[in-house]
Amino acid sequence: MSADIILEMRNITKTFPGVKALSDVTFSVRQGEIHALCGENGAGKSTLMKVLSGVYPHGTYEGEIHYMGKQREFYGIKDTEEEGIIIIHQELALIPMLSITENIFLGNEVAKSGVIDWAEATRRTKELLAKVGLKNENPATLITHIGVGKQQLVEIAKALSKKVKLLILDEPTASLNEADSQALLDLLLEFKKQGLTSIIISHKLNEISRVADKITVLRDGTTVETIDCSNEPASEDRIIRGMVGREIADRFPKRSTAIGETIFEVKNWNAYHPIHSERQICNNINLNVRKGEVVGIAGLMGAGRTEFAMSVFGRSYGKKISGDVLINGKTADVSTVEKAIKAKLAYVTEDRKQLGLVLINNIMHNTTLANHGGVSKSLVIDDIAERKVANDYRNKLRIRSSGIYQMAVNLSGGNQQKVVLSKWLFTNPDVLILDEPTRGIDVGAKYEIYTIINDLVKEGKGVIMISSEMPELLGTCDRIYVMNEGRIVAELSKEDASQESIMRAIMRSSGEKN
Amino acid sequence: MTATTKPDAAEQPSIGTFLKQNIREYGMLIALVVIMVFFQIITNGVLFKPVNLTNLVLQNSFVVIMALGMLLIIVAGHIDLSVGSVVGLVGAVAAVMMVNYKIDYVTTSIVCLLLGAVIGVAQGYFVAFHKIPAFIVTLAGMLVFRGMTMWVLGGMNIGPFPTEFQSMATGFIPPLGTAGPILSLSSFVLTLLMTFALVFMSWRTRTVNMAHGIEVEPQAFFLVQNIVLGVVTLYLGFELSTYKGFPNVLVIMLVLVSFYTFVTTRTTIGRRIYALGGNEKATKLSGINTERLTFYTFINMGVLAALAGMIIAARLNSSTPKAGFGNELDVIAACFIGGASTTGGVGKITGAVIGAFIMGVLNNGMSIMGLGIDYQQMVKGLVLLAAVFFDVYNRTKG
Numbered sequence: 001m002s003a004d005i006i007l008e009m010r011n012i013t014k015t016f017p018g019v020k021a022l023s024d025v026t027f028s029v030r031q032g033e034i035h036a037l038c039g040e041n042g043a044g045k046s047t048l049m050k051v052l053s054g055v056y057p058h059g060t061y062e063g064e065i066h067y068m069g070k071q072r073e074f075y076g077i078k079d080t081e082e083e084g085i086i087i088i089h090q091e092l093a094l095i096p097m098l099s100i101t102e103n104i105f106l107g108n109e110v111a112k113s114g115v116i117d118w119a120e121a122t123r124r125t126k127e128l129l130a131k132v133g134l135k136n137e138n139p140a141t142l143i144t145h146i147g148v149g150k151q152q153l154v155e156i157a158k159a160l161s162k163k164v165k166l167l168i169l170d171e172p173t174a175s176l177n178e179a180d181s182q183a184l185l186d187l188l189l190e191f192k193k194q195g196l197t198s199i200i201i202s203h204k205l206n207e208i209s210r211v212a213d214k215i216t217v218l219r220d221g222t223t224v225e226t227i228d229c230s231n232e233p234a235s236e237d238r239i240i241r242g243m244v245g246r247e248i249a250d251r252f253p254k255r256s257t258a259i260g261e262t263i264f265e266v267k268n269w270n271a272y273h274p275i276h277s278e279r280q281i282c283n284n285i286n287l288n289v290r291k292g293e294v295v296g297i298a299g300l301m302g303a304g305r306t307e308f309a310m311s312v313f314g315r316s317y318g319k320k321i322s323g324d325v326l327i328n329g330k331t332a333d334v335s336t337v338e339k340a341i342k343a344k345l346a347y348v349t350e351d352r353k354q355l356g357l358v359l360i361n362n363i364m365h366n367t368t369l370a371n372h373g374g375v376s377k378s379l380v381i382d383d384i385a386e387r388k389v390a391n392d393y394r395n396k397l398r399i400r401s402s403g404i405y406q407m408a409v410n411l412s413g414g415n416q417q418k419v420v421l422s423k424w425l426f427t428n429p430d431v432l433i434l435d436e437p438t439r440g441i442d443v444g445a446k447y448e449i450y451t452i453i454n455d456l457v458k459e460g461k462g463v464i465m466i467s468s469e470m471p472e473l474l475g476t477c478d479r480i481y482v483m484n485e486g487r488i489v490a491e492l493s494k495e496d497a498s499q500e501s502i503m504r505a506i507m508r509s510s511g512e513k514n
Numbered sequence: 515m516t517a518t519t520k521p522d523a524a525e526q527p528s529i530g531t532f533l534k535q536n537i538r539e540y541g542m543l544i545a546l547v548v549i550m551v552f553f554q555i556i557t558n559g560v561l562f563k564p565v566n567l568t569n570l571v572l573q574n575s576f577v578v579i580m581a582l583g584m585l586l587i588i589v590a591g592h593i594d595l596s597v598g599s600v601v602g603l604v605g606a607v608a609a610v611m612m613v614n615y616k617i618d619y620v621t622t623s624i625v626c627l628l629l630g631a632v633i634g635v636a637q638g639y640f641v642a643f644h645k646i647p648a649f650i651v652t653l654a655g656m657l658v659f660r661g662m663t664m665w666v667l668g669g670m671n672i673g674p675f676p677t678e679f680q681s682m683a684t685g686f687i688p689p690l691g692t693a694g695p696i697l698s699l700s701s702f703v704l705t706l707l708m709t710f711a712l713v714f715m716s717w718r719t720r721t722v723n724m725a726h727g728i729e730v731e732p733q734a735f736f737l738v739q740n741i742v743l744g745v746v747t748l749y750l751g752f753e754l755s756t757y758k759g760f761p762n763v764l765v766i767m768l769v770l771v772s773f774y775t776f777v778t779t780r781t782t783i784g785r786r787i788y789a790l791g792g793n794e795k796a797t798k799l800s801g802i803n804t805e806r807l808t809f810y811t812f813i814n815m816g817v818l819a820a821l822a823g824m825i826i827a828a829r830l831n832s833s834t835p836k837a838g839f840g841n842e843l844d845v846i847a848a849c850f851i852g853g854a855s856t857t858g859g860v861g862k863i864t865g866a867v868i869g870a871f872i873m874g875v876l877n878n879g880m881s882i883m884g885l886g887i888d889y890q891q892m893v894k895g896l897v898l899l900a901a902v903f904f905d906v907y908n909r910t911k912g
Contacts, residue, residue, distance in 0.1 A: 316799060337801040347799070355799055358792035360859050369789055370800035372782040379781045387726060405729075423800065 149180030177301030414445025591858030601838025604823030630820025638812025673832025698759025705751025791858030
């Protein structure tokens with residue numbers, strides 16, 4: 001073991017009842033590098049990091065951990081944090097109603113015999129915030145009042161306060177927009193210059209190939225390979241090949257669907273923020289979708305895309321909503337979710353755990369939730385019909401589960417998303433709005449979701465796709481609307497659309513206002 | 515990570531794994547049986563004497579009836595602390611109408627049920643449409659309705675009631691003849707029919723499930739379960755038949771239990787209440803009017819509490835300002851002992867009924883033993899804690 005190796009995990013094997021999550025995994029990280037950990041969902045990335053950070057204490061797994069040149073036995077997060085190993089989880093662990101300072105020093109307060117020295121804590125917070133590029137943020141601001149991007153940076157500041165030597169980031173940019181993601185990655189590169197070692201888990205391969213010095217690929221609980229990017233950067237296709245174990249010729253399935261007449265139209269749509277009612281979240285939006293067409297809505301986080309979709313779908317968001325919705329050429333009443341569903345509109349929510357699924361219910365109950373009428377007679381549910389429906393969708397969408405009675409909470413992200421799709425397909429919509437349909441799911445499952453979308457438009461349905469991943473929009477959409485600050489600022493045909501043209505439209509419109 | 519691909523689910527798991535998977539379901543039933551056997555022994559056989567079994571039913575029917583409504587409220591993610599006071603108020607109004615104003619018992623009963631519905635409307639309105647936490651709304655209701663009870667009664671006990679009204683709580687179904695030790699032929703025939711219906715229905719569910727390739731309990735387990743269920747039903751029904759037969763409240767209770775079991779397991783309304791409690795936002799975005807659903811569960815609770823209020827008044831043959839005091843705690847405890855989740859979305863009617871009887875048998879058994887109310891309270895409190903602990907422990911471990 002050479003001297004500049006900071007961490008080496010040797011032959012790690014971790015078994016859960018009935019499942020071997022990690023099998024003989026070896027993983028080593030050099031001092032001062034950014035090491036990316038890739039793999040499909042369920043490949044064992046998070047498990048490996050939980051072993052490292054002491055969430056699974058020494059003795060519950062096999063294998064050795066060598067850190068800073070010595071073999072270590074960690075029995076809890078407390079142990080690893082003392083050694084400077086800090087993990088930042090995907091779900092942020094900040095307390096919304098406490099201030100930045102309070103959050104940064106939570107559990108580690110600047111105190112003498114239990115009495116907190118607020119002046120000192122504030123001073124140190126300012127220093128830490130400056131390091132993560134939040135110089136102008138007031139340390140007394142409540143976490144709930146700053147955006148997700150800044151919250152992520154506060155998490156990093158918190159890690160810095162603990163004298164971090166090895167920083168582990170689990171999907172740090174999953175809920176960030178393009179600009180915030182870039183800022184975060186730049187920060188990581190900056191820290192690297194200062195000698196900090198970090199491990200980053202991410203599904204966003206373009207980000208990985210941008211920052212990583214080395215990439216370790218896991219598949220089915222084993223190490224597949226470690227790609228060294230110091231000489232030449234690894235291409236996305238190269239990483240995907242390692243992850244799925246085969247060549248993916250095309251990340252987006254081909255589609256050749258004839259596009260028909262207009263099926264869905266929104267005219268002069270306006271809506272205001274539900275609490276700050278003077279803030280306009282949708283500003284005179286006009287858009288349309290034709291039969292057999294996939295229409296994208298691009299935009300940065302906070303552009304108002306989700307808010308727009310939810311305000312259209314049964315006025316589920318916003319106040320003082322005005323405008324018309326036309327489905328199949330006729331004005332449709334979409335004033336409640338029930339009516340919107342009846343008008344053959346479906347909205348697949350962005351946040352499937354909070355808004356899409358009843359996690360403690362099984363697949364079958366989730367599948368029929370939005371269309372109980374389809375499996376019941378005079379309020380009594382027909383068990384046999386319901387099972388048939390659930391089984392049909394399970395087979396058609398290839399939901400991997402032990403059966404239709406498996407609880408949604410026990411499914412992987414991709415399969416959960418398929419259950420949400422099943423629910424909406426069973427309402428037999430003409431128009432589907434898909435909000436970030438592939439967020440946080442792995443490459444293989446993404447491909448399957450795209451295939452489902454293709455099948456839908458083949459049946460003559462219209463699809464609106466909201467996504468923060470531009471390659472996805474470019475790869476799947478026939479036409480792309482660009483949204484910024486509550487307005488549609490550009491409409492691009494497939495030929496005109498590119499990452500540059502989308503970003504240009506956003507930047508230009510932001511400039512207009514200032 | 516733990517999701518496994520298993521296209522063809524095993525037809526019948528072994529008895530051991532099946533019990534392990536369903537430990538919560540049978541755990542409380544087993545606990546009830548153990549408690550009953552324990553008191554049967556320690557009271558030298560008094561517990562299962564026909565007269566005591568009859569008493570057990572008469573004393574606990576109102577808790578069971580309210581637990582049916584409370585379970586729906588808890589599954590929907592709320593709570594109702596006011597039911598004890600509603601019991602008092604309904605009893606008071608019934609007493610004043612029948613005794614002071616000489617209004618007939620039918621009109622009185624209808625007015626009382628309507629009063630319960632109005633109370634449900636009032637409380638449900640704030641909880642469902644204004645999102646005021648049910649804990650606060652019903653805590654306020656608990657105070658308001660108790661105060662109203664005292665005001666209506668003027669601080670006095672009012673009674674007695676017409677015999678027809680009393681018979682609702684203390685009467686028995688007509689015996690229609692005797693045979694040997696059986697003093698109520700009608701009750702015995704009902705027992706036979708019920709036993710047959712229970713076993714037939716569980717057999718039918720099993721065959722239908724098997725025909726559709728759904729995992730069912732192991733055969734031996736199924737047989738034992740049904741034989742035990744059948745024998746217990748037969749025995750209890752027979753015992754009651756050798757005394758005065760089925761109490762009227764038992765019939766009311768059985769009808770309501772069957773009805774609510776059907777509603778929760780087979781209807782869209784039941785399904786939606788579980789979804790609402792499991793994830794309100796997702797349910798709302800699936801086109802379900804969650805506010806109205808919550809509103810209905812409170813109206814339902816109000817009506818059931820009113821029914822319970824009448825039964826209690828009829829049993830005591832007098833309305834007192836203290837009637838129903840503390841009942842809400844017994845009812846809520848019954849639901850949680852029966853496996854309902856404090857966060858909503860989980861709970862079964864059968865569980866709540868079993869929970870109510872665990873509380874009832876504990877009360878009854880300890881009273882026969884001559885234990886004071888002080889000890890009874892302590893034991894009941896610990897049983898509640900133990901049941902929920904067992905539940906949570908099982909879930910975190912599994």
